[in-house]
Structure formats: structure tokens, C-alpha cells
Amino acid sequence: MKQSKQIVLITGGNSGIGLALAKKFMENDNTVIITGRNLSKLQAVQKDLPKIHIFQSDVTDDAEVRMLVDDIDEKFGGIDILINNAGIMNLVNAGNESNDLQPQMQEIEINYNSPIRLLHYFLPQLKKSKNAILVNVSSGLAYVPFAQAPVYSGTKSALHFWTKGIRPQLKPHHIKVVELLPPVVDTPLAQGADIAQEDNLKPMPPEKLADIFWKDFIKGKEEITPGISKQLKLMSRLAPNFIFKQLNKQAIPKKIKE
């Protein structure tokens, strides 16, 4: 596993886990490109990390992703590592008929459809690389659904299954497929969820997550399950009903964004 001098693209790299991963790859002498929708957040990151490359690009916008592919091809000659990290989590009460449907559809578009889109358009560049790796950032909730975020949980388990399905398909093309399944991590995404109150679900600092990821990544591990995600994986097999109940004592979210 090559650890340095790689060209790494991280979607949603201006915040949280994506940013912590970006710093880790940069510390290890890689060229890092991050994307996001919010240009001022990207520029703020670049002010702190002048060597990082930023592109304003929405993963759900087909034309923007194709433009990103062309820009990267022109400036860097392609990528070696694609990290599908961009994601959102909506707290939803599915029992409320006055819910706005659009944010739920957008959640599927960002969390599940877009990793498929990104791989589709970056496939030619990955095939050209001698050390190609695709990293999908799903979630420990891919093993056990979190009722307060039902659409989110569905997208993450779909991403998990897609990742497993494409791994043997990309092998003949020498593209390694890695999945990072984070536990609760202290980022803006996790801050609204009541789950963070629970003692054994104390959010992990993003820097710690990036350290664990890096150790497993350079060992060549395919499924990286930091913190509680490892237990969620095991318990989802040994006692699925028990672990579901444990995780979902409060099924209806108290803090839904208006």
C-alpha cells in the first residue's frame, strides 16, 4: 500500500471527518484535493492549509462532477484515491404527514446516489493509476439502523452493500475498495442527534478517527470499524433485536430542524 505521493480527492473535505482525513493524507506527503458546496468554508480551510487544493463542487450535480473530473485531469493528470465522504443526516419522524419530502430525497441523492456517480465519472482516472483506491465513508449505522434518522440509516446500509458488491468487480481493474464505518464522531453532522448524550456513544474526535483510519488503511484493511462500530457489527449478528432496542430508546427525534 503506497502511503505517500498520491493524488487524493476527498468529497466534503471542508469539515469534520473529511477535513481530518485530508490533514492525515497531507501529513503523509500526499496531494489532497477537497470539495464542498460552500466556497467560503473551502477558502477558510485553504487559509489554514495553503497546500490543499479546493474545488467548489456539489456531488449531486452531474455537470459539476464532470467538470471536476476534467479540471483534475488537466491540473493533476488524474487521481489515485477517491474518498466518497460527503454526507448529511436528517432527523425525521416518518409518522408526520406534514414532513417536507425534498430533504429526505436529497439525503438519498447525497449519501447513496453520489458515491455511485463519483465512481462512475472517476473510473477512467482510477483505472490509469497504479495504486488506485476507492474509500467509501458509510457508518456504523449501516449495521444497526438509528430510528431517529431512518433515511440516513437506509442510505448507509445501501452504501455498505454497494461497497461489498463492487469490491470483487473492481479487483480485476486493480482498484482496491475500502470502507470506513465511523462511530459517532464529533462533527456538525452528529451534533443535532440525541444519540450523542449516551455515555458509551460519546462522540469520537475526528482527529482520533483519522488516526485509527490511517493505521488500518496502511495495513490494507478493507472494512475499518473504529470504536463502537466494531461492537455494532458484532452485535448486529449475535443479538440484532437487543442492539436495535439499545440504540433506539428514543425513536422519535426531539430536535428536528424546521
Ligand SMILES: NC(=O)c1ccc[n+]([C@@H]2O[C@H](COP(=O)([O-])OP(=O)(O)OC[C@H]3O[C@@H](n4cnc5c(N)ncnc54)[C@H](OP(=O)(O)O)[C@@H]3O)[C@@H](O)[C@H]2O)c1
Ligand atoms: N459524524 C458522525 O458521527 C458520522 C458517523 C458515521 C458516518 N459519518 C459520515 O461521515 C461523512 C462526513 O460527515 P461529517 O460528520 O464529517 O459531517 P460534516 O462535518 O457535516 O461534513 C459533511 C461534509 O459534506 C459536505 N457535503 C454535504 N453535502 C454535499 C454535497 N451535496 N456536495 C458536496 N459536499 C457536500 C459538506 O460541505 P458543504 O456543506 O460545503 O457542501 C461537508 O464538507 C458523512 O458521509 C457522514 O455520513 C459521520
